[in-house]
Amino acid sequence: MKFRHTLAVSALALCAAGAAYAQDQTLVYCSEGSPEGFDPALYTAGTTFDASSHTVYNQLVEFETGTTNTVPGLAESYEVSEDGTQVTFKLRPGVQFHSNDLFTPTREMNADDVIYSFERQEGDGSWEYYNSMSMPDLIDSVEKVDDLTVRFNLTRAEAPFIANMAMDFASIVSKEYADAMAEAGTPEMINQRPIGTGPFVFEDYQTDAVIRYSKNQNYWKDNEPKLDNLVFAITPDASVRLQRLQAGECHVMPYPNPADIEAIRANTDLELLDQEGLNVGYLAYNTTQEPFDDPQVRKALNMAIDKQAILDVIFAGQGEAAKNPIPPTMWSYNDAVEDDPYDPEAARQMLEEAGVEDLSMKIWAMPVQRPYNPNARRMAELIQEDFSEIGVDVEIVSYEWGEYLERSSAVDRDGAVLLGWTGDNGDPDNFLAVLLGCDGVGGANRAQWCNEEFDQLVQEAKTLSDQSERAKLYEEAQVVFKEQAPWATIAHSTTFMPVRSEVEGYIVHPLGGHLFDTVTLNPDG
């Protein structure tokens, strides 16, 4: 009895604390994992970005919350030279860096910080995102025009450059802080005790447990952030996250189990926000190998796949069948393209016409769960059944994730690979050129598909600065893609965000990040 009494008292204490939270506007976010560090340029994981670039830092331009459009960030404006090789950013005056017990800034953010933020990534170190976006080849130099003007000299005209500047690796760090820490012999502090210009000031990180932030009182955006404190309670298990959300231990949680969606909808204390994810899951044939070098064969196989069954089983109905390699929320999506119908009879006939008999093939199933493919093994089994109906024998193979990525890139790889992609910057180039361009053969282009017509369209679109002109070329490229069918496009998944009903103003970001700048708590909600 005494035990129960104690628990009742502690529950009361928690409730009282909850009331104090409401006055203080402290939001607790049950995050799915631990950040690898707090210097976003060193990492590529979304979990790390949520804790660093989305809270502590800003970029020169940023993605408008809820869209993939770029809007001014630390740069008030920018200008692109006529030939597209010079981009000049006019920086926002009066932007303050945060301070902590190691460092107090003596000046406002200026061109030196911007130059330092990029130049450091040209040096040694694991600047993976910067490298994987081919920035070292693209940026020739970064120069200071004056204190508040920076010019990027590019080696070629490249329209997606602006969107790249809104990415996490392009976060602006304080040169003054970096210098001070280098002098103190503790350069790793930039990664452990971050100083940025963002909406929230980093306070403390208890490894694998809790990250605490407070409001940036000097934030350059008026009336933001609205919260006084932001707490990340690291909770790796999705079922436990949901229990915590229901118990009021946190206000927002990412990545619910698909099986819990209905229960969340039914709970009146919770609200389920959703957003079409900027992703695509696909099955990539090896187009350099017989008989998959014949578009007719690839088309036939695509027509044998029952996508609706996959959506129902793998995505619990929470997704959309994909017909193009880019998601429908992205500009230049060609809605006029018609998907291959599900028609096993016709598929069988087409295979016969192509002279393919007794085909047996491998399908590669990823060993990990991704938003674009929550259960690759099961998906492979469904496709195996579909293919067996048209007389194609499938063997399912899988490898450890690192092996999988490595082996599936090989040009002489055997069979078709299940994989997918989540957009980095909302630019179609980030899907079409990276995943299907000739440069990607032997790398991210798992279909090993190099089509001259497609590649030319995509390369040309990259050099134009006018978005509507670019969109036309990308639309054409999607038509070529559909005719040639290097992939079976499977699905675009939906991102769900369960929040407690007192949370107001949370917007699900299509690029997958979790941002709290505009969020408020309404205790009566």
Place this chain on the structure above:
Amino acid sequence: MLKFFLSRLGTFIPTFFGVTLISFAFIRVLPGDPIIVMAGERGMSQERYEALRAQYGFDQPIWKQFWDYFTGILQGDLGNSFVTNRPVWDEFFSLFPATLELSICAIIIATCLGLPAGVIAAVYRGKFLDRFFMSTALIGYSMPIFWWALLLIIVFSGNLGWTPVSGRIGLLYFFEDTTGFMLIDSLLSGQSGAFRSAVSHLILPSIVLATIPLAVIARQTRSAMLEVLSEDYIRTARAKGLSPERVNGVHALRNAMIPVITVIGLSVGTLLAGAILTETIFSWPGIGKWMVDSIFRRDYPVVQGGLLMIAVIVMIVNLLVDLTYGLINPKIRSR
């Protein structure tokens, strides 16, 4: 006693070397290149790949890599994590107190419940209590930890609201680590309610972690007791007219303790292994979750350093267990 201690210590050194070698080899025989894993779906160019290999020293011959690792260990340097770039040693000691705290609570629960249950089962052999305790122990032993933990959370935290769902302490309590042990730190912090919050957070994970060792201890105590109870000197003690409590509690239990202590010692290994799942479910920031994350990221220094540290701890505990035998039973000492 000193000779006994030294001879046990003598076996410690080759074991330590073996563990070093195995921990080094273990992560390397797993398929998956850490650099490829780092790049993910995006991939990287061959030049970039080579540059990173050189940066992490993977271009060195394997014996050289081992030699650097081994000489590092002898100097107390386990290397830096590839991911966080922090020394493995620092990371281990910042997280280990959480695991230790949980393990100590679990072993206390397991021993305090398991010993009496085993004794009672042995004394009432074949009766209802025996069957009840032993079948419960069997269920406990075979229960999937993951499922058991979620069940407890759903019932006690979700439905009844008695305990918090996960974490180490309520989020409103915030103080610096002094010892790393939340129960102690929360008392030292002087914040009212902090200690109670820490205790309430410990309840469910300790029960979950204690489940398997509890079952093992109960079963082991029972069988050791049964063996001792059939000895002649027990019959003599009974014949002398000693009370059953004295016969069972002193004459039998003390002699049955040796195999039980062995089991308690061995369950340290089980606890550290069980902690991996328990910590993940209860968002408990200990070394279990840290190791799992590192294995997925192929963070070589953390995996090999973490394994080595865990192995050394298990070895030290076993050494202590050996020494305890000596204290309990003088015959072992003189052997």
